[in-house]
Amino acid sequence: xxxxxxxxxxxxxxxxxxxxxxxxxxxxxxxxxxxxxxxxxxxxxxxxxxxxxxxxxxxxxxxxxxxxxxxxxxxxxxxxxxxxxxxxxxxxxxxxxxxxxxxxxxxxxxxxxxxxxxxxxxxxxxxxxxxxxxxxxxxxxxxxxxxxxxxxxxxxxxxxxxxxxxxxxxxxxxxxxxxxxxxxxxxxxxxxxxxxxxxxxxxxxxxxxxxxxxxxxxxxxxxxxxxxxxxxxxxxxxxxxxxxxxxxxxxxxxxxxxxxxxxxxxxxxxxxxxxxxxxxxxxxxxxxxxxxxxxxxxxxxxxxxxxxxxxxxxxxxxxxxxxxxxxxxxxxxxxxxxxxxxxxxxxxxxxxxxxxxxxxxxxxxxxxxxxxxxxxxxxxxxxxxxxxxxxxxxxxxxxxxxxxxxxxx
Amino acid sequence: xxxxxxxxxxxxxxxxxxxxxxxxxxxxxxxxxxxxxxxxxxxxxxxxxxxxxxxxxxxxxxxxxxxxxxxxxxxxxxxxxxxxxxxxxxxxxxxxxxxxxxxxxxxxxxxxxxxxxxxxxxxxxxxxxxxxxxxxxxxxxxxxxxxxxxxxxxxxxxxxxxxxxxxxxxxxxxxxxxxxxxxxxxxxxxxxxxxxxxxxxxxxxxxxxxxxxxxxxxxxxxxxxxxxxxxxxxxxxxxxxxxxxxxxxxxxxxxxxxxxxxxxxxxxxxxxxxxxxxxxxxxxxxxxxxxxxxxxxxxxxxxxxxxxxxxxxxxxxxxxxxxxxxxxxxxxxxxxxxxxxx
Numbered sequence: 001x002x003x004x005x006x007x008x009x010x011x012x013x014x015x016x017x018x019x020x021x022x023x024x025x026x027x028x029x030x031x032x033x034x035x036x037x038x039x040x041x042x043x044x045x046x047x048x049x050x051x052x053x054x055x056x057x058x059x060x061x062x063x064x065x066x067x068x069x070x071x072x073x074x075x076x077x078x079x080x081x082x083x084x085x086x087x088x089x090x091x092x093x094x095x096x097x098x099x100x101x102x103x104x105x106x107x108x109x110x111x112x113x114x115x116x117x118x119x120x121x122x123x124x125x126x127x128x129x130x131x132x133x134x135x136x137x138x139x140x141x142x143x144x145x146x147x148x149x150x151x152x153x154x155x156x157x158x159x160x161x162x163x164x165x166x167x168x169x170x171x172x173x174x175x176x177x178x179x180x181x182x183x184x185x186x187x188x189x190x191x192x193x194x195x196x197x198x199x200x201x202x203x204x205x206x207x208x209x210x211x212x213x214x215x216x217x218x219x220x221x222x223x224x225x226x227x228x229x230x231x232x233x234x235x236x237x238x239x240x241x242x243x244x245x246x247x248x249x250x251x252x253x254x255x256x257x258x259x260x261x262x263x264x265x266x267x268x269x270x271x272x273x274x275x276x277x278x279x280x281x282x283x284x285x286x287x288x289x290x291x292x293x294x295x296x297x298x299x300x301x302x303x304x305x306x307x308x309x310x311x312x313x314x315x316x317x318x319x320x321x322x323x324x325x326x327x328x329x330x331x332x333x334x335x336x337x338x339x340x341x342x343x344x345x346x347x348x349x350x351x352x353x354x355x356x357x358x359x360x361x362x363x364x365x366x367x368x369x370x371x372x373x374x375x376x377x378x379x380x381x382x383x384x385x386x387x388x389x390x391x392x393x394x395x396x397x398x399x400x401x402x403x404x405x406x407x408x409x
Numbered sequence: 410x411x412x413x414x415x416x417x418x419x420x421x422x423x424x425x426x427x428x429x430x431x432x433x434x435x436x437x438x439x440x441x442x443x444x445x446x447x448x449x450x451x452x453x454x455x456x457x458x459x460x461x462x463x464x465x466x467x468x469x470x471x472x473x474x475x476x477x478x479x480x481x482x483x484x485x486x487x488x489x490x491x492x493x494x495x496x497x498x499x500x501x502x503x504x505x506x507x508x509x510x511x512x513x514x515x516x517x518x519x520x521x522x523x524x525x526x527x528x529x530x531x532x533x534x535x536x537x538x539x540x541x542x543x544x545x546x547x548x549x550x551x552x553x554x555x556x557x558x559x560x561x562x563x564x565x566x567x568x569x570x571x572x573x574x575x576x577x578x579x580x581x582x583x584x585x586x587x588x589x590x591x592x593x594x595x596x597x598x599x600x601x602x603x604x605x606x607x608x609x610x611x612x613x614x615x616x617x618x619x620x621x622x623x624x625x626x627x628x629x630x631x632x633x634x635x636x637x638x639x640x641x642x643x644x645x646x647x648x649x650x651x652x653x654x655x656x657x658x659x660x661x662x663x664x665x666x667x668x669x670x671x672x673x674x675x676x677x678x679x680x681x682x683x684x685x686x687x688x689x690x691x692x693x694x695x696x697x698x699x700x701x702x703x704x705x706x707x708x709x710x711x712x713x714x715x716x717x718x719x720x721x722x723x724x725x726x727x728x729x730x731x732x733x734x735x736x737x738x739x740x741x742x743x744x745x746x747x748x749x750x751x
Contacts, residue, residue, distance in 0.1 A: 150528040161496070162528055166520040172486060173521060176493020176501075183449075183475055183499070215513070219486035226481060380531040381566055383589035388667045 036323045038299040039253065043279055044269040048327045050335025057278035060285075064274065066342035072113065072273050073333045073343070074351050076105040079129040080330060081355035082138050085362050086128075086145065090308045094366050095145040099126045103271070103303035106329030107236050109133055110276025111298070114284055115159065115204060120181075122161045122174035122205040126236075130206060134160040138358075139365045148372055167207075168214030171233065174205035175220045178231035178292070187230045188290035196288035204232040204284070210241020212257070213249045221261040221295075230287030232280065233258075233295040236270060238302035243315035255297035263293050270300025271329040301327070374400060424613035431601035433575040433610055434464050434540075437582035438502065440612070442472055448586055449494060451478040452487055452504030452540075461506050462542060462601050484514035488539065492521050495535040500586055508543040508595075509552030515560075522591045523566035538585045542598035543571075544638045544688050545720075545735050548728045555725050556689035558595050558637075562666035562698075569666040570619060571595040573640035575608040577663065580616035588619065595665070597638035606641060622669040624676065628658035631682035631748050634673055634699060636662040639686040639736060646741040657745065665695050673699065674706045681712035682748040686736050691719040713751035716744045 045055050064072075083101050090098040101108060108129025115121060121130055128141055136153045143149035144163060151162035161177075164170035181187060181201045189197040211217050212235060224231050237254055239246055250257070258265025264286075268279045276298060283294035301324040305312050337343035378393035428436065442448045450465055450472075456479035459466030469477035480487050484505060491501035505511045511518075518539070525533045545554035562569045568590050572578040578596070585592040600606040617623060625640065626647050633643040640661045647657040658676050662668070677683045683703055685696040700715040718736040726734050 149530070150524075155529065155532060162525070162533070164521070166516065169489065169517060169521050172489025172517065173493040173496065176490030176495075177497045178493070179490060180494045180497030180499055184497075215483070216485055216489055216517070219481070219483045219489065222481050222483070223486050223490050380529075381527050382568070383526055383531065383534050383536075386667050 036320070036327075038267060038269060041253070041255070041267050042269050042299060043266060043275050044272050045274040045278060046272045046332055046336060048271070048332050050332045050339060052274075052336065055275075055278070057275070057282055060278040060281040061274060064277070066337075066340070069274075069333065069337060070343055070347065072109060072277070073330065073337060074354070075109045075113070075133065076129075076273065076330045076333070077351050078355045078358050079105050079109060079132050081359045082132075082362055083128060085359035086142070087304065087308065089363065089366055090145070095142065095308075096147045098145055098308045099128075100302075100304035100307070101126050101128055103301050103324065103329070104236055104238060105129055106273035107234075107270035107276050107298040107300050110273040111204065111206075111234055111280040111296075114277050114280035115202075116284075117159060118186075118199060118201045119284065120159050120161065120174075120177055120201070120203045122170040122177070122203065123163055124167075124170060124206050124208060124211070125163045125165050126208070127163070127206050131158075131160055134158045136160055139362060142362070142366050142369065146366060146369055148369055168211040168216035168220075171205050171207055171211070171214075171217045171220035172223070174203050175224045175227075175229050175231050175293075178203035178224065178229035178287075179227050181230055182228065182290075187288055187292075190289065196285055200288035202230045202232060202284040202287035202292065204234050204280070206234050206236065208241060209235060209237040209239065209246045209249055209254060210244060211235075212254055213241075221258070221263075221293075224293040225261045225263055228290060228292065230290070230292040232283045232287060233293060234280070235295065235297045236300055237297050238270075238300050239320075240302055240306065240312070240316065242306045242310060243312075253297070255295060258295035263295065265295040265297065267297045267299055270298030271324075271327045271332070273329060273333060300329075425609050425611045427607055428575045428579070428610050429600075429602050429604070429607050430572065430575050430578045430597065431462060431464055433579040433608075434582055434596065434601075435466055435468075436610075436612070437579040438465065438468060439471075441502075441583045441586040442468065442476065444583075445500060445586075446476075447498060448500045448502060449476050449478065450502045450504070451480050451491060453480060453482050453506055455479060455504050460504055462598065464540070464596075464601070465504065484510055484512075485517050488514040488517040488522060488537070491537045492517060492525070492535055495537050496525070496533055500536045500538075502538045502540065502582075502586060504540045506542070507549075507553045507598075508541050508557055509555045511539075511541060511557065514539075518561070518567070518591075518593075519564050523564045526590070527566055534589045535591050536586070536589050537591045538582070538588075539591070539593045540582070541593055541595050542601070543595045544597050544599060545725060545728075545731045546599040546638065548731070550728070551725070554728065554731065556687065556720065558593075558665055559689055559694040561593050562668075562695055566591070567666060568592045568620065568664075569595065570664050571597070571637040571662070573597060573600075573635075573637055573661050573663075574606060576610050576616075577661075579610045579612070581619060581663075584616065584619035592619075595637055599638055600641065617663075620664040620667060620669060622660055622662045622664060622672050624658060624672055625661045626657070626659040628656040629680060630656045631684060631745055632658045632660060632673065632676040632680045633684050633686060633741065633745075634660045634662055635686040636665060636695075637688075639688060642736055642738060642741060643686055646738045646745070649738060650742060650745060655745065655749070662695075668695070668698065668702070670699065670702055670706070673703065677703055677707045678710040681710055682751075683707075683711070683715045684718060684741065684744045684748055685715065686718045686741055688720050688735055690722045691717055692722050694719070713748040716748055718744045
């Protein structure tokens with residue numbers, strides 16, 4: 001995204017037509033560069049070349065030894081492999097739709113692994129990698145996309161709220177949840193060393209760059225600020241809201257918006273799993289201390305379509321994708337692991353074999369998923385019984401049973 | 410029958426108090442907050458001011474700012490955060506200042522509040538109550554006199570109720586808060602402080618079920634069905650008709666979603682005539698639904714078509730015209746005459 005300073009200003013008196021004109025070639029190049037580079041404020045701990053950079057966030061990685069880094073690598077490979085398998089299964093007609101996360105593995109695994117068991121994550125609909133880090137069985141995500149259910153996992157057990165499909169709604173829901181954590185006294189219980197208590201809680205909510213245009217996201221920022229809610233707003237800026245670029249959402253880099261609401265905003269390299277892990281840990285700690293909220297803009301890129309119904313060749317430049325391929329979130333960790341001798345080829349082969357097995361399991365599961373029975377239509381509409389609905393169910397089931405095959409589909 | 414109007418006893422141990430609807434709601438909220446510390450009242454101006462209608466008067470003083478939240482001014486924010494609080498285990502009671510301002514919150518109501526239980530097959534309960542002052546007759550400017558309840562009754566997963574008297578106001582708010590489903594309580598704002606709508610409320614009594622309609626006046630010539638502010642119009646019409654020798658039965662619907670129509674069917678089978686009364690626009694409304702269901706269930710008992718006395722299919726008019734828009738005693742009696750003459 002270009003910054004305001006880079007824009008060509010119309011000459012005084014040129015009138016509104018000048019601002020509506022097509023961008024100049026210089027503006028296009030400036031925008032492309034800004035889109036790919038993230039600017040001077042970008043927090044990065046692991047370069048695209050796989051080199052570790054010192055950072056003020058290093059204390060948040062004290063436990064990340066070679067084994068932990070291998071773990072993060074494995075997480076990302078498995079998540080990517082599962083994502084590719086689901087994309088393929090959609091193409092084969094086994095899933096109604098798929099929402100690819102290709103390219104966003106570091107943002108999701110890094111931030112997801114920063115959470116503690118007592119924290120709550122509120123996803124949008126692309127957070128399959130976060131779900132994986134929360135222990136949600138990847139197979140349980142499939143029901144949504146095969147259209148057999150709307151949400152199958154136990155949200156309390158995993159600390160992972162159901163997916164939210166309406167853009168931005170979950171930001172307010174998460175903020176309310178975080179207000180509840182605060183009202184219950186689950187923040188600010190520091191130990192004698194000034195560190196947050198092991199039981200203190202925080203909430204993280206995921207949304208995209210497009211969602212920042214929604215009123216609910218703005219209102220979530222307002223509520224979180226005035227109630228000091230322990231919520232981390234984790235915006236994955238993947239540069240495109242279907243076909244609308246970030247320039248269609250904001251004149252400012254998104255992380256800078258936080259200042260207007262009175263809390264910190266930070267831009268992190270969303271393709272850097274270590275940076276995402278460290279910065280999210282810092283932000284969650286701020287929340288546990290009672291200093292929340294915090295906005296994190298994970299500067300990343302959606303390498304695939306918005307969903308399998310989308311055709312990104314209609315709206316974006318192939319050059320853009322080529323630039324981002326060099327910033328691949330998995331490849332830079334692989335290089336780091338290889339360069340430092342923390343992993344050998346046998347490890348990489350084993351991870352790939354695990355990932356293939358993981359994908360094969362998903363495929364088997366998906367192909368064998370039964371359709372729900374028709375009474376599922378009427379199930380759990382209300383917490384308390386509804387005789388009117390019971391009557392509708394009985395009438396429909398009686399109608400179905402009148403067929404020779406008893407209504408079997 | 411309606412709770413009989415008793416004479417208030419000047420007895421300090423008595424559990425009977427003579428209350429307006431507004432005061433009954435206030436006491437009901439207070440009782441619910443005392444009974445369960447997870448109950449939170451939230452909305453614009455509900456704290457220090459006590460709400461624009463003073464329904465939450467004194468609650469923040471007694472329960473503190475963490476249980477009575479003066480919120481920023483955004484309805485989606487109020488309802489969206491209430492959903493999150495409910496997921497966390499709280500029981501939020503949201504106040505919408507006027508029904509015409511609920512629409513910025515419509516998305517959260519229809520997309521999240523109504524569907525989370527279904528989406529998770531019962532794992533997540535969202536016991537949020539939304540209090541909605543509604544209806545006309547207060548001479549207000551635009552957006553302050555509407556009757557949008559049918560829009561919410563159409564959303565599966567929500568429960569919609571309306572009170573018409575102080576006894577119900579006292580109990581329904583408490584029952585709605587205890588209910589594990591999201592409940593919208595439509596409150597007849599023009600009756601909030603009406604002396605004519607005062608009633609003796611026995612706070613030690615056992616209330617009627619929340620999701621049940623009730624015969625509030627027995628009669629034999631025709632059945633009137635209404636809810637909220639229109640119940641009083643119907644009761645007044647029935648009293649006037651009685652003087653002319655016509656016996657009208659009046660049913661207070663109380664629950665708009667789910668509808669409890671068995672008492673209506675039973676009544677229509679006896680009287681053979683039904684007139685529904687509502688301030689809402691008639692097309693695609695709750696009264697449309699009642700007419701459809703009654704013709705389905707009581708076809709052979711009907712002596713006349715179901716007639717509806719309603720507002721018109723227009724936006725709410727400037728208030729200098731609202732006396733023409735709102736169903737009144739004369740329009741109700743005119744419909745009764747038409748039904749009886751069939």
